Amino acid sequence: MILYLNGQYLPREQALIPVEDRGFIFGDGIYEGVRAVGGKMFEWAAHADRMENGLKGLRINFNRARIDALEAVCERVVQENGLVDGEAFLYLQVSRGAAPRTHFFPPATVPPTVFVSASKLVVPRKMRDEGCSAVTFPDMRWKRRDWKTVNLLGNVLARQAASEAGAYEAILHEDGIVTEGAATNVFAVIDGVLTTHPLTERILPGITRKVLMELIAEQRIALKEAPIPFAKLAGAEEIFVCGSTTDVTPVVTLDGKTVGNGKPGPLTVKLREAFEARLYQAAAAH
Numbered sequence: 001m002i003l004y005l006n007g008q009y010l011p012r013e014q015a016l017i018p019v020e021d022r023g024f025i026f027g028d029g030i031y032e033g034v035r036a037v038g039g040k041m042f043e044w045a046a047h048a049d050r051m052e053n054g055l056k057g058l059r060i061n062f063n064r065a066r067i068d069a070l071e072a073v074c075e076r077v078v079q080e081n082g083l084v085d086g087e088a089f090l091y092l093q094v095s096r097g098a099a100p101r102t103h104f105f106p107p108a109t110v111p112p113t114v115f116v117s118a119s120k121l122v123v124p125r126k127m128r129d130e131g132c133s134a135v136t137f138p139d140m141r142w143k144r145r146d147w148k149t150v151n152l153l154g155n156v157l158a159r160q161a162a163s164e165a166g167a168y169e170a171i172l173h174e175d176g177i178v179t180e181g182a183a184t185n186v187f188a189v190i191d192g193v194l195t196t197h198p199l200t201e202r203i204l205p206g207i208t209r210k211v212l213m214e215l216i217a218e219q220r221i222a223l224k225e226a227p228i229p230f231a232k233l234a235g236a237e238e239i240f241v242c243g244s245t246t247d248v249t250p251v252v253t254l255d256g257k258t259v260g261n262g263k264p265g266p267l268t269v270k271l272r273e274a275f276e277a278r279l280y281q282a283a284a285a286h
């Protein structure tokens with residue numbers, strides 16, 4: 001496996017970072033997860049926008065030109081690993097760099113650590129077709145979830161709870177509302193209306209969510225962008241989760257109880273098809 005680290009393409013064993021890296025010590029960094037189809041990055045510009053916003057939020061010195069240059073890096077990492085045919089998942093991380101441990105920032109001369117890797121993505125079609133199980137879990141994350149920081153403890157503990165329950169995803173809630181999934185955004189059909197949390201600091205602005213919003217508008221599907229009351233989730237007619245490796249995945253069991261009639265609902269299926277058409281069309285257009 002070949003990785004990109006600080007300007008070099010290296011075998012995995014040679015890609016090493018100092019123990020004082022602030023990504024390791026403080027979780028002081030931003031990451032991205034990007035889908036590649038046929039060697040091309042899906043919705044690169046949107047990922048770059050989100051990364052820029054997070055890096056500015058953390059005040060890490062890594063400008064837009066450097067973010068934009070990572071698209072070609074991603075393409076090369078995909079090629080170096082023989083992943084051009086088919087699908088891949090790109091992981092990108094920019095930390096504030098390595099310096100003796102102080103809570104305040106190191107001198108501006110310390111360069112950020114920049115890392116990109118690619119792995120083969122095998123789409124779990126059966127789970128997309130038949131749906132997945134989810135559990136609910138308290139949202140215990142910090143307040144700036146709109147920045148995609150590498151501080152993911154709340155997400156890690158939630159996904160572990162899901163995994164231990166034999167479920168795919170954990171749907172998070174706080175103050176009586178549903179926020180999002182541990183690594184996905186959440187949509188539900190409540191009282192006949194497709195509903196999802198609005199873009200605020202409480203959730204990550206998912207790129208899959210963004211594409212779905214465009215498709216929902218194109219298809220003139222009624223949508224309520226409002227927090228889903230947690231008390232209403234179990235009675236939802238349909239629930240689905242979405243993300244760069246999840247696409248649109250129906251949730252058919254929640255906390256061990258059937259959602260709707262236990263099968264992917266009609267709106268979920270419609271949006272899944274529209275999303276996949278857009279994903280693979282974008283690749284074919286390149």
Ligand SMILES: Cc1ncc(COP(=O)(O)O)c(C=O)c1O
Nearest residue numbers: 183184185204206207208243244
């Ligand atoms: C907390 C959280 N919400 C939502 C998403 C979905 O975002 P995207 O569609 O950009 O992959 C992710 C993806 O990793 C995530 O970690």
